[in-house]
Each structure stands twice: as structure tokens, then as C-alpha cells.
Amino acid sequence: MIGDVAGARIVVTGGAGLIGRPTVELLRQKRAKVVVFDRIASAVSGVESVVGDLRDDRAVGDVMANADAVVHLGGIPGPNLEDDVTTYEVNAVGTYSVFSAAARSGVQKVVYASSINVNGLPIGKRRAPTRIPYDETEPVSIADTYSLSKEANEYAARMAATAWGLQLTGLRFPLVRDLTAGNGAAFADHVRTALRLDPLRQAYEGWSYLHAGDAAQAVLCALREETPPAPGILVAASQTYLIEETREAAAMVIPDVPIGDLCGRDVGLNLERSSSLLKFQAQLLLEDLGLDLLASVQEGRR
Numbered sequence: 557m558i559g560d561v562a563g564a565r566i567v568v569t570g571g572a573g574l575i576g577r578p579t580v581e582l583l584r585q586k587r588a589k590v591v592v593f594d595r596i597a598s599a600v601s602g603v604e605s606v607v608g609d610l611r612d613d614r615a616v617g618d619v620m621a622n623a624d625a626v627v628h629l630g631g632i633p634g635p636n637l638e639d640d641v642t643t644y645e646v647n648a649v650g651t652y653s654v655f656s657a658a659a660r661s662g663v664q665k666v667v668y669a670s671s672i673n674v675n676g677l678p679i680g681k682r683r684a685p686t687r688i689p690y691d692e693t694e695p696v697s698i699a700d701t702y703s704l705s706k707e708a709n710e711y712a713a714r715m716a717a718t719a720w721g722l723q724l725t726g727l728r729f730p731l732v733r734d735l736t737a738g739n740g741a742a743f744a745d746h747v748r749t750a751l752r753l754d755p756l757r758q759a760y761e762g763w764s765y766l767h768a769g770d771a772a773q774a775v776l777c778a779l780r781e782e783t784p785p786a787p788g789i790l791v792a793a794s795q796t797y798l799i800e801e802t803r804e805a806a807a808m809v810i811p812d813v814p815i816g817d818l819c820g821r822d823v824g825l826n827l828e829r830s831s832s833l834l835k836f837q838a839q840l841l842l843e844d845l846g847l848d849l850l851a852s853v854q855e856g857r858r
């Protein structure tokens with residue numbers, strides 16, 4: 557953990573991206589000295605922007621010199637966006653390079669982006685979760701390169717802690733978007749389409765999501781708290797984006813999955829580690845922007 561982000565030199569990889577931008581803005585507000593490392597220049601004023609590639613070990617090493625903390629958000633954020641080898645190189649080897657350079661530079665804390673896909677359930681040759689809500693102990697069943705790269709990140713974090721004494725926290729992000737875009741309409745459209753195209757994937761993700769600004773808050777909490785290096789911590793809004801109660805949705809889409817402790821529209825993930833280890837709770841829910849934005853699980857059944 558770093559005691560105070562004010563005055564700390566914090567390198568944010570992927571700082572020009574969806575989660576990176578609000579993270580950089582939040583850290584700036586907290587008076588950190590932010591250095592963005594990305595293949596695209598940062599548009600946020602008042603930060604140092606270094607354009608480089610995560611696959612360039614020397615550039616990664618140079619940017620870490622004198623850093624107090626690293627927030628590692630750079631990478632390919634999903635399957636089928638790049639070819640498999642590029643995805644693995646950037647996400648797995650690039651992350652190893654970040655951890656290794658951070659350790660060499662005496663960085664106090666690394667926060668890294670893991671994913672809800674780390675166990676491989678929602679994509680590839682998928683397997684239903686053993687229960688809803690599920691937690692970070694859900695068994696792994698990986699059949700795609702993106703999930704494999706995220707699993708590799710969590711193994712690399714374990715090794716970096718054991719071998720080099722590095723302090724790390726992984727955040728298993730769910731679907732992250734800027735909820736405020738179009739006053740929630742863009743996100744509502746996105747989930748309706750997702751429910752139509754791939755209802756099982758949404759169910760296996762527990763119908764979870766997180767506002768990008770809340771993802772930035774989760775990063776800030778992770779910088780301040782000491783946690784195990786892995787497994788990464790599930791962070792998400794406490795409620796689903798569905799209009800139906802979660803039990804009702806599960807009975808319709810995944811009737812064979814046992815249901816545990818769930819009330820109303822509770823998200824299908826167990827967020828106990830997020831609140832106990834990070835003291836994190838998402839602030840913005842889709843319904844805060846309008847009840848009419850909630851989607852029906854029936855979208856996927858039409």
C-alpha cells in the first residue's frame with residue numbers, strides 16, 4: 557500500500573484508455589504526480605505522457621524509474637480484438653515486464669487489471685459457474701487466449717510477490733463502461749444487444765457491470781490497501797442491469813445452476829472481498845440514471 561497518493565509518483569499504463577482516463581483524472585485530483593505510459597498520448601492535462609509499447613521491456617523499465625506506485629491498465633481488453641499471439645504478448649508478457657520493472661525500481665505497490673473472464677467461464681468453450689453468486693474461488697476452465705492471458709497475470713502477481721517481495725492487488729473488472737454517456741442510453745443499448753447476442757455470457761458474468769468512474773475509485777482503494785497478490789478481487793456494482801430479480805433471471809437462463817444468498821436484483825457475484833479487503837463500493841448504478849434503462853433478460857429469449 558502507499559500511505560498517501562498526494563505527491564506520489566504513479567505510473568498508469570493504459571492511461572489513455574477507458575478505465576485509464578478516469579483513473580488518471582482521479583489520481584490528479586488527489587494530487588499524485590501521474591505518468592501515463594500508453595501507445596497513445598494522454599489527453600489529460602497536468603500529467604506526463606510517455607508514448608511506448610508494453611512489449612518494449614527497456615521503455616517499460618525506463619518509465620518505472622523513481623515510481624512510487626504503478627497502476628497497470630494497459631493491454632488488449634477482450635477476445636478477438638487482436639490476433640491471439642499479439643493478445644498474449646501484450647497482456648501476459650507485457651504484464652510480466654511491468655511487474656519485473658516495478659520490482660527492480662523498488663515500487664511500493666502495483667495495482668493490475670484482471671478480469672471477470674480470468675476463470676474462462678463466460679467465453680471460449682464455456683462452463684456454467686458452480687453457483688450464483690460466485691466468488692474468486694470459482695474453478696478455472698479456460699479455452700481462449702484472452703482469459704489465459706489474465707490467468708497468467710494473476711500467476712505472475714503471485715510469483716512477483718514471492719520472488720521479489722512486490723506488493724500487488726489485482727482487480728477482476730466486469731463489463732466496464734462510462735455509464736454517463738448519453739445519460740445511460742449508450743450502456744442500456746449495449747446490454748440489450750449483449751443479452752440478445754449472447755445471453756449465456758451475460759449470465760455467466762452474473763449480469764455484472766461497473767461505471768468507469770467507479771473502476772477508478774476501485775483502483776484508488778487498491779492503492780491504499782494491502783491485499784494478497786492474487787486471486788484478483790471481483791469489483792462490480794452491487795445490482796444487476798436487469799429489471800427482473802436475479803433469482804427469476806437465473807431460473808430462466810441458467811436453471812441448473814444452484815442459487816445461494818441473493819436478494820432482489822443483487823449482482824450474481826459475491827463482492828465480500830471487495831468490501832472487506834478494499835472497502836470499495838460502487839457509487840453509480842444504472843437505475844440512478846433512470847429505471848427505464850434497465851434491460852430485460854427476455855431480450856435474449858426473443
Ligand SMILES: NC(=O)c1ccc[n+]([C@@H]2O[C@H](COP(=O)([O-])OP(=O)(O)OC[C@H]3O[C@@H](n4cnc5c(N)ncnc54)[C@H](O)[C@@H]3O)[C@@H](O)[C@H]2O)c1
Nearest residue numbers: 570572573574575595609610630631633669671729731732
Ligand atoms: N473495459 C472492460 O469492460 C474490462 C473488463 C475486464 C477487464 N478489463 C481490463 O482492464 C484493462 C483496461 O481496459 P480498458 O477497458 O480501459 O481498455 P482500453 O482498450 O480502453 O485501454 C487499454 C489501453 O492500453 C493501451 N495499449 C494497448 N496495447 C498497448 C501496448 N502494446 N503498449 C502500450 N499500451 C497499450 C491502449 O492504447 C489503451 O489506451 C485491460 O487490462 C482489460 O483487459 C477491462
